[in-house]
Amino acid sequence: MKKRIKTVLTSLGFLAAFLLLVAASSENGSNQNGNKWIAPAFAKSIKNPLKGDKSSVKLGKELYVQQCATCHGESGTGNGPSARFLEKHPRNFTEKEFKSQADGEIFWKITTGNPPMPSFKGMLTKEQRWQLVNYIRTFSKK
Numbered sequence: 001m002k003k004r005i006k007t008v009l010t011s012l013g014f015l016a017a018f019l020l021l022v023a024a025s026s027e028n029g030s031n032q033n034g035n036k037w038i039a040p041a042f043a044k045s046i047k048n049p050l051k052g053d054k055s056s057v058k059l060g061k062e063l064y065v066q067q068c069a070t071c072h073g074e075s076g077t078g079n080g081p082s083a084r085f086l087e088k089h090p091r092n093f094t095e096k097e098f099k100s101q102a103d104g105e106i107f108w109k110i111t112t113g114n115p116p117m118p119s120f121k122g123m124l125t126k127e128q129r130w131q132l133v134n135y136i137r138t139f140s141k142k
């Protein structure tokens with residue numbers, strides 16, 4: 001009899017731990033592991049017309065401070081002053097996972113958006129969006 005109670009208690013313990021894990025993972029928002037925001041395959045091959053253009057980085061920085069830092073943070077780590085009010089956290093631009101994306105994929109995401117990340121297609125020119133790609137790249141080079 002005692003043994004049975006012990007088994008039941010142990011299983012309850014496992015169940016509780018499992019539920020805690022599930023709760024913790026859903027709190028991280030949908031951009032973690034599970035349903036990550038992934039650009040379509042064609043985006044990889046969109047060529048960066050400003051590749052290696054140093055002045056584009058400076059212009060990109062100006063735009064970034066005005067339009068992006070409130071959510072993405074001055075240093076691109078995703079902790080801008082508005083970030084805590086969002087239902088989804090902006091990803092950290094300094095992480096390997098972000099870095100491994102092609103310029104075209106980053107450009108596609110800035111262009112298209114995915115709420116609460118706004119679409120900048122109508123707000124910024126193509127050139128400005130590429131300047132931002134070049135600037136964002138610098139976060140992971142430090």
Ligand code: HEC
Pocket residue numbers: 030031036037063064067068069070071072082086088089090091098101106109110114115116117118120132
């Ligand atoms: C209102 C807050 C907000 C603003 C302003 C904003 N973003 Fe975002 N951004 C987000 C959120 C939230 C995500 C994550 C979306 C997701 O994963 O579904 C995101 C995702 C991204 C991504 C994709 C990152 C990845 O996971 O691959 C890029 C690139 C990006 N933003 C660039 C920008 C740029 C450049 C600007 C300024 C022109 C900008 N964002 C402005 C909230 C914002």
